[in-house]
Amino acid sequence: MSESRGPRPRRRRPLRAAVGLLVLFAVIGYFAVQRYSNGGAGAPYCTATATAGGGQKYEMTPEQAANAATIAAVGISKGLPDRAVTIALATAMQESALRNLDHGDRDSLGLFQQRPSMGWGTPAQITDPVYSAGIFYDRLVEVPGYSRMPLTVAAQKVQRSGYPQAYAKHETDATVLTAAFGDGGVLFCSGPAPLKGDPEKVKAELLRAFGKEALAGSAGGTGGATAGGATAGGGSGGAAAGRTGAGGIPEQEINLRLKPNGGPAEERRGRAMAHWAVARSHELGIARVSYRGGGWIGGQARGVWQDKGGPGKSGDGDPHNSLGDEVRIFIAR
Known part of the structure; x- marks a missing residue:
């Protein structure tokens, strides 16, 4: 005895797959917008x-x-x-x-x-x-x-x-x-510009990670401990109070002086300290970093480093004009 068969149900897999793809693209688009919105001030x-x-x-x-x-x-x-x-x-x-x-x-x-x-x-x-x-x-x-x-x-x-x-x-x-x-x-690193940090904590973390040499090269051996000592062009190795950075946020500087004629090893240490500061910017409230004619500014230019005076860059790239033998770190206050 044969069995009677009703009509086959419609297959909805293609429709479900299409809806799934649309949702996936929407999620990707959302995170892309978050990343690149406001000059890189979206999701960190x-x-x-x-x-x-x-x-x-x-x-x-x-x-x-x-x-x-x-x-x-x-x-x-x-x-x-x-x-x-x-x-x-x-x-x-x-x-x-x-x-x-x-x-x-x-x-x-x-x-x-x-x-x-x-x-x-x-x-x-x-x-x-x-x-x-x-x-x-x-x-x-x-x-x-x-x-x-x-x-x-x-x-x-x-x-x-x-x-x-x-x-x-x-x-x-x-x-x-x-x-x-x-x-x-x-x-x-991309993401919003930090609103507040603690220069003393940044210095303490630098000492822990890089040792006492990290702060040994600034004027008077203070390594950025002297308030109000630095100028916009650098050179004193002190920490500058009352400076205003991006978005009108006050900043304080830690100026790390490298050993003169230190060769590749000292240049490597300088690069490491500059990129360490960027990598820890969200945690420590670091707003800007300058090293060897390049600058990083939190919440701007999609978080990328900018060459001084480079075409298509916001501002002048390196806003505080670092010298070749220093790393300048600016903490939001």
């Missing part, structure tokens, strides 16, 4: 770009950029090569996605998922990005020939991970980040 995000290799990019949140900046700063302050910084960044990318986690497998914590029970330090120490990066580097340099090893091998000798090959997938992005903080790249 950061981008690292390497000048070599076709201009590869790596995008991240301000939190991730701040942690990457700390990892790079600690390695550079220790005088370690770019390879060490790349290994550290790739390890943190795999272990925590560059987030300072308060949890993990068993008692693992922090950027590198280090374990108190395995002698890495106390929970408070491990969740301090400066400490956790420092002890990672300390153990890395104990590995003979680490700079010549494949990244996965070097990282594994420090971490003792159950998935050692996982570090390899982050090597390209970690190399881009290393170039941005060292040489051969750039890092910028």
